[in-house]
Amino acid sequence: MSRGTMVNAFDRATARLNPAEEALVSRREAALGPAYRLFYETPVHLVRGEDVWLYDTDGNPWLDCYNNVASVGHCHPRVVEAMAKQAATLASHTRYLHEGILDYAERLLGYFPPELSHVMFTCTGSEANDLAYRIARAATGGSGVIVTANAYHGVTLATAQMSMSIGPAVAPGPEVFPIPAPVAANYPQGVAQGFAAAIREACARMREAGIRPAMLIVDTIFSSDGLITGPEGFLASAADAIRGEGGLFLADEVQPGFGRTGATMWGFQRHGVVPDMVSMGKPMGNGYPVAALAMRPDVIADFGAKARYFNTFGGNAVAAAVAGAVLSVIEDEGLMQNAQTTGAAFLAGLDQLAARHETLGSRRGAGLFLAVDILKDGQPSAEEAARVVNGLRDQRVLISASGAKGDALKIRPPLPFRPEHVGRFLEALDTVLS
């Protein structure tokens, strides 16, 4: 997603396309227009998925180390069955009485601290963040938003303007105030203290521009900022800082949510903080478009009194059935625990490999969300990261790069990832680096 990332640098002149792929690329360009991007220098054509594997037209298996949507495994039979069964029974919206949405809402809220006791449904993470912004504006009377320097929060006008990683043609919007990502290099006085101070300073700049603060939004694992897993706890002082300025704290859990970080269901829990609102999406429906926003009741009171909310597809009966099945799979297959144990083994394996390859710089991870900085001549290198990502692609192993400069490998496999898959990844990485 980042501006500097080169892994999307598909170039027709250098790509190795067979005639069928050549034809698909032409049809894409003709039908979808110029704004879409393909992953990899030579794109991948996939036709089927199962568990942590994807299959191409020749039936070759590709190891998926990147998919955060099919999080409980591609085409999980229990999820597919729940979807088909509900779609064959009733596909209604939220304007009729139905148990499905309530059963799911109550179950989902059970995973949150008791303060967050309402949940509203959307179809995408962008919509959830957009709704949160409308609610924050109503609750605070302000309109200013603080984001991190390479944030990504969505595709609507408001959320695209909060998404620094899309680039300067779009972000920051006039009411959006970016601050440096919470890493030690940006805050030598200490990340917790420095990041909180940056929030207060951004609010001061806002007020000078005649804008009052509405909210701080952060992806609690800072995925597009290069994956920032610690120090655990620093988001608590960030939440204090924005609340002290009259704004709300929105935790964007679209990336880390639903158990990926291993020890906790949500990324914000790693920081011991209770947000005012929490947005969710991507893995929530394992591929079916379902997303949500959880919040404290006092935060939505004003908005609820003045505006009505209806989202045609958000929280429909099929969405609720699918999302419920996803939760059941996470619970029954112990996927959070697996994310923790397999993630720890993965990180240890990367450490071992780094002892032999100077290309591998700093490594970090939380559960099955991992990143490795890629170096060339001792310096972070986006070009080298792109070479590694494309090299792994040639080994039929799928990942991408992240960070403001695109110089970190981003590794984010489906949660049923097992030690043998870690072994296969490390073997492929060893080959690419050798």
Ligand code: PMP
């Ligand atoms: N927030 C974050 C942190 C995301 O990574 C994304 C999607 N990449 C979104 C929001 C937007 O979600 P969606 O694409 O479902 O609109």
